[in-house]
Amino acid sequence: xxxxxxVPHFEVMKILHxxxxxxxxxxxxxSLCAGEPSGGAPRGxxxxxxxxxxxxxxxxxxxxxxxxxxxxxVAGHYRRWYGLEVERDDVAITTGSSGAFMLTFLAAFNPGxxxxxxxxxxxxxxxxxxxxGCEVVEIDCGPAERYQPTPALLDAAAAAHxxxxxxxxxxxxxxxxTMVSRAELAALTQWCAVNGVRLVSDEIYHGITYPADPQAxxxxxxxxxxxxxxxxxxxxxxxxxxxxxWRLGWALMPRDLAPAMEALAGNVALCPPAxxxxxxxxxxxxxxxxxxxxxxxxxxxxxxxxxDNLGRLQWGTAAPADGAFxxxxxxxxxxxxxTDSGDYCRxxxxxxxxALVPGSDFDAVRGSRSVRxxxxxxxxxxxxxxxRIIRFQESRRQT
Numbered sequence: 572x573x574x575x576x577x578v579p580h581f582e583v584m585k586i587l588h589x590x591x592x593x594x595x596x597x598x599x600x601x602s603l604c605a606g607e608p609s610g611g612a613p614r615g616x617x618x619x620x621x622x623x624x625x626x627x628x629x630x631x632x633x634x635x636x637x638x639x640x641x642x643x644x645v646a647g648h649y650r651r652w653y654g655l656e657v658e659r660d661d662v663a664i665t666t667g668s669s670g671a672f673m674l675t676f677l678a679a680f681n682p683g684x685x686x687x688x689x690x691x692x693x694x695x696x697x698x699x700x701x702x703x704g705c706e707v708v709e710i711d712c713g714p715a716e717r718y719q720p721t722p723a724l725l726d727a728a729a730a731a732h733x734x735x736x737x738x739x740x741x742x743x744x745x746x747x748x749t750m751v752s753r754a755e756l757a758a759l760t761q762w763c764a765v766n767g768v769r770l771v772s773d774e775i776y777h778g779i780t781y782p783a784d785p786q787a788x789x790x791x792x793x794x795x796x797x798x799x800x801x802x803x804x805x806x807x808x809x810x811x812x813x814x815x816x817w818r819l820g821w822a823l824m825p826r827d828l829a830p831a832m833e834a835l836a837g838n839v840a841l842c843p844p845a846x847x848x849x850x851x852x853x854x855x856x857x858x859x860x861x862x863x864x865x866x867x868x869x870x871x872x873x874x875x876x877x878x879d880n881l882g883r884l885q886w887g888t889a890a891p892a893d894g895a896f897x898x899x900x901x902x903x904x905x906x907x908x909x910t911d912s913g914d915y916c917r918x919x920x921x922x923x924x925x926a927l928v929p930g931s932d933f934d935a936v937r938g939s940r941s942v943r944x945x946x947x948x949x950x951x952x953x954x955x956x957x958x959r960i961i962r963f964q965e966s967r968r969q970t
Contacts, residue, residue: 582913582928582929582931582932583605583928583932586602586604586916586920586926586928587604587605589920589926590604590920590926593920598924599924600920600924600925600926601924601926601948601955601956601959602926602948603925603926603927603944603945603946603948603952603953603956604926604927604928604943604945605947606745606810606896606897607809607815607945607947607948608810608813608815608866608896608947609813609949609952610813610862610866610869610949611813612812612814612817612850612854613812613813613853613854613856613859613863614862615854615856615859616812616814616850616851616853616854616859617850618853619849619850619852619853620846620847620849620850623846623849623850624846631845632841632842632845633843633848634842635833635837635841635842636663636664636832636833636836637662637663637664637665637821637842637843637848638664638845638849639659641664641848641849641851641852642659642660642663642664643659644851644852644854644855645657645662645664645821645855646658646659646661646662647855648855649794649796649823652778652791652794653794653796653797655794655796655797657796657823660829661823661824661829662821662823662824663822663823663824663829663833664820664821664843664848665820665821665822665836665840665843666818666820666840666843667809667818667819667820668773668775668805668807668820668821669695669820670818670836670839670840671807671820671821672695672699672771672805673699673839674832674835674836674839675771675803675805675828675832676699676700676703676705677703677831677835677839678828678831678832678835679736679737679769679771679803679828680700680703680736680737680769681704681705681736682704682705683704683705684705684706684736684737685705685706685707685708685732685734685735685736685737686700686705686707686708686735686737686738686739687708687709687710687720687725687728687735687738687739687768688700688707688708688709688710688739689710689712689718689720689739689740689741689744690709690710690711690934690935690936691712691718691746691747691930691934691937691938692709692739692741692744692933692934693741693744693745693746693933694932694933696739697709705736705737708728708732708735710724710725711724711936712724713937714888714890717890717891718744718747718749718890719740719742719744719749719750719751720738720740720759721758721759722758722761722762725738725759725762725766725768729766734766734767735766735768736769737768737769737770738759738763738768738769738771739771739773740756740770740771740772740773740795741772741773741776742756742772742773742792742793742894743777743779743780743792743894743895744895745776745897745933746890746897746899746928746933746943747890747891747892747897747899748776748890748891748894748895748896748897748898748899749890749892749893749894750780750792750893750894751793752789752793753793756793756795756798760798761798763799763802764799764801769802769803770799770801770802770803771802771803771805772794772795772802772803772804772805774792774794774795774804774805774806775806775807775809775810775820776792776810776811776894777791777792777794777811777894778791778792778810778811778863778867779810779811779867779894779896780792780867780893780894781874781892781893782893792894796823800825801825803822803823803824803825803828804822804823805821805823806820806821806822807820807821808820808851808854810895811863811867812854812863813863813866814847814851814854817844817847817850817851818843818844818847819843819844819847819851869949869950870896870946870947872950873896873946873949873953874892874896874898874946876950876953876957877898877944877946877957881900883957883961884900884905884957884960885904885905886900886901886902886903886905887900887901887902887903887904887940888900888901888903889901896945896946896947897944897946898943898946899933899941899942899943900942901930902915902941905964905967906940907967911929911931911939911940912929912930912931912938912939912940912941912942913929913931915929915942916928916929916942919960919963922963923960923962923963925956925959925960927942927943927944928942928944928945930942930943944956
């Protein structure tokens with residue numbers, strides 16, 4: 572086996588496998604581990620997919636970077652949400668945001684390059700970069716920094732490890748849900764420009780945000796291309812539009828990387844899934860936007876339920892969850908009697924049928940005391956899960 576293959580499993584996928592086993596055996600399991608909206612795709616998208624398949628049209632390969640109609644629609648989305656003039660040729664349609672990350676990392680970084688990212692953070696960033704021979708520099712970001720990197724932390728990382736080639740930024744972030752403000756993003760993009768660092772901005776949770784003022788200009792999130800177009804912006808149909816299994820994402824490509832990303836796309840995947848692309852054009856209809864906004868309003872209500880129940884859960888420090896649909900929290904005193912959060916999660920799943928993700932999946936240093944709860948599963952599921960978690964913890968205290 573090649574050394575590059577020796578990356579950790581993504582714990583979420585292992586837990587989902589166990590959830591499937593338990594359900595097949597007849598167990599009632601509430602899965603709050605995957606970042607997967609329960610509502611699914613907008614109705615217009617599903618109807619278009621049915622029409623495409625019923626038409627009998629040949630579903631052949633498309634251009635490596637996607638069909639023109641979808642690339643144009645994505646460009647229009649940036650004009651609509653951010654007032655940004657984005658051209659069709661700036662857009663690469665990819666096989667999920669995962670495909671966009673792979674193309675970006677291959678095009679932007681050489682083996683041995685140092686790439687910084689926040690810890691806690693999405694483990695696939697680290698694992699993909701490591702498999703490509705890059706040196707991952709994790710920035711320890713805690714509550715004081717709202718779990719986001721800062722120029723000062725990046726200066727310290729460069730001083731300790733050597734010059735950086737890249738920075739992966741996620742806002743809203745997975746697992747914490749925290750966001751950077753316009754001023755903070757401007758400071759980070761300026762730091763990258765001064766230090767010759769390529770910014771890769773993960774914006775897949777844009778639109779799933781909980782601002783005090785929903786009408787504020789930056790309510791959906793700030794796009795990194797509003798500051799500087801030398802970085803790469805990555806997004807997806809999976810979260811805001813609830814289209815996880817359709818496996819479609821995109822990247823906004825800086826001009827110097829576009830030829831390489833197109834060549835790599837044609838070699839790595841040939842093209843994104845053709846039927847998904849044809850249907851996804853409907854994601855940018857007025858009806859689809861309205862359905863997605865209704866789903867976000869429901870996420871906000873579920874988030875409120877969780878925040879109101881934090882006292883009953885008696886967990887420790889929780890991230891603010893400005894956006895996305897996660898609650899990332901330390902377990903505090905609830906870890907008593909468990910070796911770590913993984914042990915806690917396994918016991919909770921087997922005893923009460925509630926699946927959470929241990930924080931060690933996102934933070935190998937301090938995550939053993941934390942968990943991530945996804946509230947994308949729906950209001951009833953989350954409310955019932957809270958009661959089961961409380962019952963589980965109370966039963967542990969009584970033994």
